[in-house]
Amino acid sequence: MASDRVLRARPAEGPFALTLIESNANRLYCLNQAAEDQGLNRGMSYSDARAFAPSLISQPAHPQADERFLVTLRRWATRYCPWVGLEGRDGLVLDVTGATHLLGGEAALIKDIHQRFARAGITVRVGMGDTRGAAWALARHGGGVAAPGQMLEAIGNLPVAALRIEDATSLALQRLGLRTISDLSRAPRASLARRFGASLMLRLDQALGTQPEELSPLAEPPHYGTRMTLPEPIGLTSDVMAGTSRLLDQLCAKLKAQETGARVLTLTLRRVDQDSQQVELRLARPLRDPHRILPLFQRGVDAVDAGFGIDQLRLEATQVEPLPVQQLSHVATGRQDKLDDLITRIGTRIGLENVQRFLPADSHIPERSFLIAPAAHSRPEPGWGTPRPRPLILFAPEPIAGTGAQPPRQFRWRRMSLTTGRATGPERIAPEWWLSDENWRSGLRDYWHVETRQGRRLWLFHTPQSPGWFVQGEFA
Amino acid sequence: MTDTPIPYYPPKKHRTHEVCGAGAVFFALVLAARLDGPVIWVREAWQGTQLTPSGFHPILDPAHLLIASAKDQTDALAVTEEALRAGAVSLVVTELSKPLDLTAGRRLQLAARDGKATALALIPEGMGSNAVETRWSCAPVFDPQDSTHQRWELIKNKSGTLGVWDVRWDHSARRIAVVPPVGQRPGSTGAPG
Numbered sequence A: 001m002a003s004d005r006v007l008r009a010r011p012a013e014g015p016f017a018l019t020l021i022e023s024n025a026n027r028l029y030c031l032n033q034a035a036e037d038q039g040l041n042r043g044m045s046y047s048d049a050r051a052f053a054p055s056l057i058s059q060p061a062h063p064q065a066d067e068r069f070l071v072t073l074r075r076w077a078t079r080y081c082p083w084v085g086l087e088g089r090d091g092l093v094l095d096v097t098g099a100t101h102l103l104g105g106e107a108a109l110i111k112d113i114h115q116r117f118a119r120a121g122i123t124v125r126v127g128m129g130d131t132r133g134a135a136w137a138l139a140r141h142g143g144g145v146a147a148p149g150q151m152l153e154a155i156g157n158l159p160v161a162a163l164r165i166e167d168a169t170s171l172a173l174q175r176l177g178l179r180t181i182s183d184l185s186r187a188p189r190a191s192l193a194r195r196f197g198a199s200l201m202l203r204l205d206q207a208l209g210t211q212p213e214e215l216s217p218l219a220e221p222p223h224y225g226t227r228m229t230l231p232e233p234i235g236l237t238s239d240v241m242a243g244t245s246r247l248l249d250q251l252c253a254k255l256k257a258q259e260t261g262a263r264v265l266t267l268t269l270r271r272v273d274q275d276s277q278q279v280e281l282r283l284a285r286p287l288r289d290p291h292r293i294l295p296l297f298q299r300g301v302d303a304v305d306a307g308f309g310i311d312q313l314r315l316e317a318t319q320v321e322p323l324p325v326q327q328l329s330h331v332a333t334g335r336q337d338k339l340d341d342l343i344t345r346i347g348t349r350i351g352l353e354n355v356q357r358f359l360p361a362d363s364h365i366p367e368r369s370f371l372i373a374p375a376a377h378s379r380p381e382p383g384w385g386t387p388r389p390r391p392l393i394l395f396a397p398e399p400i401a402g403t404g405a406q407p408p409r410q411f412r413w414r415r416m417s418l419t420t421g422r423a424t425g426p427e428r429i430a431p432e433w434w435l436s437d438e439n440w441r442s443g444l445r446d447y448w449h450v451e452t453r454q455g456r457r458l459w460l461f462h463t464p465q466s467p468g469w470f471v472q473g474e475f476a
Numbered sequence B: 001m002t003d004t005p006i007p008y009y010p011p012k013k014h015r016t017h018e019v020c021g022a023g024a025v026f027f028a029l030v031l032a033a034r035l036d037g038p039v040i041w042v043r044e045a046w047q048g049t050q051l052t053p054s055g056f057h058p059i060l061d062p063a064h065l066l067i068a069s070a071k072d073q074t075d076a077l078a079v080t081e082e083a084l085r086a087g088a089v090s091l092v093v094t095e096l097s098k099p100l101d102l103t104a105g106r107r108l109q110l111a112a113r114d115g116k117a118t119a120l121a122l123i124p125e126g127m128g129s130n131a132v133e134t135r136w137s138c139a140p141v142f143d144p145q146d147s148t149h150q151r152w153e154l155i156k157n158k159s160g161t162l163g164v165w166d167v168r169w170d171h172s173a174r175r176i177a178v179v180p181p182v183g184q185r186p187g188s189t190g191a192p193g
Helices: A002-009 A033-037 A046-052 A063-077 A106-120 A132-140 A151-155 A167-175 A181-186 A189-196 A198-208 A237-257 A290-302 A334-350 B024-035 B073-086 B102-115
Strands: A016-022 A025-031 A057-060 A083-087 A091-095 A225-234 A260-271 A276-287 A310-322 A355-360 A370-374 A393-400 A410-413 A416-429 A445-452 A457-462 A469-474 B016-020 B039-044 B065-070 B091-095 B118-122 B134-140 B150-157 B163-170 B175-179
Touching: A002 A016, A002 A025, A002 A063, A016 A033, A016 A046, A025 A046, A063 A083, A063 A091, A091 A132, A132 A151, A132 A198, A151 A181, A151 A198, A167 A189, A181 A198, A189 A198, A225 A237, A237 A260, A237 A290, A237 A310, A260 A290, A276 A290, A276 A310, A276 A334, A290 A334, A334 A355, A334 B065, A334 B073, A393 A410, A393 A457, A416 A457, B016 B024, B016 B102, B024 B039, B024 B091, B024 B118, B024 B134, B024 B150, B024 B175, B039 B073, B065 B073, B073 B091, B073 B102, B102 B118
Parallel strands: A016 A057, B016 B118, B016 B134, B039 B065, B039 B091, B091 B118
Antiparallel strands: A016 A025, A083 A091, A225 A310, A260 A276, A260 A310, A355 A370, A355 B065, A393 A469, A410 A416, A416 A445, A445 A457, A457 A469, B134 B150, B150 B163, B163 B175
16 A cells, blocks of 8 residues: 555556665565565565565655555545544455445445545455454455355455464464364364464454454544535625634534634635635634634735635634633633734734744843743743843944953944943853854953943943953843 | 822823833833733834843833734834734833824824723834824933933923923832932933934
8 A cells, every 4th residue: 555655646667665674674665566476575675675676666665654645545435434444554444334235235335446446546455244354354365245144155265364363373373284264163262272372263253253343433533624605706894704703603613512722713715716815813822712713804804805706615723722621710811811812913914923922041141041932822931030130122242442351431332422430340251152153252251331421321241352342232 | 109209100091102212111111010011012023122031120020021023114003003902901112213104193092092001102313203192202311329310301291291300210119219310410411312
């Protein structure tokens, strides 16, 4: 299946294999029919395979992508029956009980599966039986449909490996001369159970239907999307908002059932001319309250060009976060809610990441003593405190004329002639050697709090290692 | 509170005000602390100066402050209006680089009234708008004994008289205290630009 997935994206002629590095050896992970015909098999080392088939084309395998692909196939397979589960790393198991007549019988169903997979370029082997074990055996070894109630006849001739048992067990059984399932079923059970454990007998009974086996279908992931198709196109903002309001009610009910809140919402408006426009709303915190979300859409909807009219609205929560139900409290939270809504509204104009807050950081470098974080993704933190006063504003260091370790008596800064009235310092700050910062290449800095007779209170520093004076900040 | 005998301070709530001069940031921070509530500080992203929380935390708790960096003055004004109208914050501080026209000034005034929030614009010297309630000019003053001395000058007032006050920041009480003006010293005439 994995090689089919890759070949679908980029077809290649001839033998093809995916390789995966397992326990320090590069081994074949999945290969196509042409490669199997040349005598290669799964688990073979890649260099051996190259020796057998010099024309082998290979690619590294990507098991996570295969897994996602299998889940996609599983979702697709719900077209045959509602109960579909995953079987191993490349199989699906369908409980088609009571669903076959919809496609005209079991044979027609299997034919349909074969046709559709062939069209998609995926090799498939199908087996069907009364029990999951029998279906597995047929799918992996031969294929076909087992007649109802005749499992032993259908799978009796298959090798014992078809029973979903370990390789070592099946090898040992073959050495004992029990090659097929019918051999095994005729052998005395007690001694087999003593020799191989109860699991072998369990697998046999499950395949033959004397022991039940459950099938666990994968749960459908919740889908947070709603849509509305209109008989007549609409164009007024108020109409679109009314439609959005209806969709939002449905969506929020879904969100509430799952105890989640939407973080990003996308409203897609399809116009009569098949063009579609999207309104994206990023919320400052997860929400599922339609009355609060609806007004936030106003600005985006206003900007939409309705053209000849809109005939379909689709609302989807593209990013959701858990939002557990909370106990109502007597402490008013209205103001915080309003503030979050305000952050959202401002965020729709200037971008949510441009609404920021300060967080304390652990550094003695003045410009790194705080962090600027997006307000929507952070909470205020306490912990402000500096041993020495710091300026109210900082800017990039501006050089001034000055020599020596003491602050200059007189200097010019920003075209102002300033006289030092009082200087407090120095406070020596060393660069953080573990970070390479261009601005701190000049080495140590001796900071001075200089109060000028003209009034301005500046933060000057002197760099003794490459002499120079700079202004970097201003106090109150 | 009667901590400050400055008339017209704190400036009228739910109105727009302006402040200019070298002490404008200090004025804005002190006012934000006084009004006690969330504050949004709107600035244009290109500006090179950086407000330093490690410096202003004795005046205003940085947790109360949100920064909105807008790409130009149009966006900054839109954000200011939005924030004023929302009624979620007590003060919106906007750093302006160009003078406001009457329409923009009036819009901010109406938004402040509707949202019950105060607006304060930090303006360059001499670029005031006619729509504001008061305009202050603030500058630090050299004082050999005290390094928080400021001179606040009320240079426009729609509903009262003008005046000049010398103030200092009282660290222990976390508020402004009025001090007698320092004598004429060499170089202390007026704030340098």
